[in-house]
Amino acid sequence: MQHRLSLIASGAFAALLMASPALAQNESAGPSAERIRQVIVYGDDACPQSDSGEIVVCARQEEKERYRIPKELREAPDFGSTRNEAWANRVRSIEYVGRSGTESCSPSGLGGVTGCFAKIAAQAKAERRMTGEKSWSDQVAAERERRLSTIDADSQAIEERAKAEEAEAAARALDHQNDPGK
Missing domain, CATH: 1.20.5 (Single alpha-helices involved in coiled-coils or other helix-helix interfaces)
Structure with missing residues (x-):
């Protein structure tokens, strides 16, 4: 009987030892109740107020940066660097090694x-x-386009001058016809 009691006691002690890590845990075993929100504000804009259970972290940028592409994306790529190069192009360059x-x-x-x-x-x-x-051919095409864009305005001015000269000549001819002595 004593053997049975010691077996029960050791079993209860083992169960207590196995349950102790579960008892040591926090009450909430999920995501924390606090929420962190990171916001970028521009110029003199106010940082938004935090709600209960929320932490708001504001990073301030200059006003001129409001509608711009982020600096990381607008920097020119390094020549000779394969950082922004497609894998197919990298493989093609390896083929020539x-x-x-x-x-x-x-x-x-x-x-x-x-x-x-x-x-x-x-x-x-x-x-x-x-x-x-731009290449030379691009520059020639741009100049050709610029010249062609003024043809309509130039031809309109020339046509108006020609009509005015014709009207003037017709008026002189009519005056000369009415008064032949002139």
């Missing part, structure tokens, strides 16, 4: 120098595209 021979722009192999101009031209074109610089 061990390339030699014709059209490769390498000092080894026959015709290695033949690809150097193509490589330099492709790099220059890519840089120009990245910076937004």
